[in-house]
Amino acid sequence: MGGVKNNHENGSDQEVNFFERVYKVAKCIPYGRITSYGAIAKYLGAAKSARMVGWAMNASSKEEDVPAHRVVNRKGLLTGKHHFDGTNLMQQLLESEGIEVIDNQIQNFEKLFWDPMIEL
DNA sequence: ACTTTGACTAAGT
DNA sequence: AACTTAGCCAAAG
Numbered sequence: 316m317g318g319v320k321n322n323h324e325n326g327s328d329q330e331v332n333f334f335e336r337v338y339k340v341a342k343c344i345p346y347g348r349i350t351s352y353g354a355i356a357k358y359l360g361a362a363k364s365a366r367m368v369g370w371a372m373n374a375s376s377k378e379e380d381v382p383a384h385r386v387v388n389r390k391g392l393l394t395g396k397h398h399f400d401g402t403n404l405m406q407q408l409l410e411s412e413g414i415e416v417i418d419n420q421i422q423n424f425e426k427l428f429w430d431p432m433i434e435l
Numbered sequence: 436a437c438t439t440t441g442a443c444t445a446a447g448t
Numbered sequence: 449a450a451c452t453t454a455g456c457c458a459a460a461g
Binding site for chain 1: 441443
Binding site: 332367370 | 455456457
């Protein structure tokens with residue numbers, strides 16, 4: 316029985332997939348903090364699937380509690396800002412949380428970095 | 436069912 | 449130091 320079903324896309328069931336896990340971790344990101352795709356992927360046991368995390372973020376557009384703006388690449392660069400409604404919406408949100416962003420680059424990235432493997 | 440892509444990352448040139 | 453290639457894996461076309 317198992318809640319896990321590997322049937323061909325059920326579609327009807329809730330999003331019990333990679334995505335939901337990513338959302339869950341992303342929601343755990345504290346205010347004024349940020350993390351990287353690889354860190355989340357690694358926490359999920361799929362360190363090599365960092366891209367999937369980003370892909371999941373793309374789907375998170377329909378999710379309201381997923382602060383995708385707090386997720387950046389390992390360099391602290393706002394690579395996904397183009398996926399937001401506004402051109403610099405992502406940066407605006409981060410600055411709104413007290414994060415300093417210059418030229419799409421988060422300042423004190425290491426200092427503000429939030430590692431789910433350590434924090435969780 | 437196959438091909439292409441993509442909000443990554445690490446390694447190579 | 450900057451650009452290119454390669455590895456990765458799941459979803460969309």
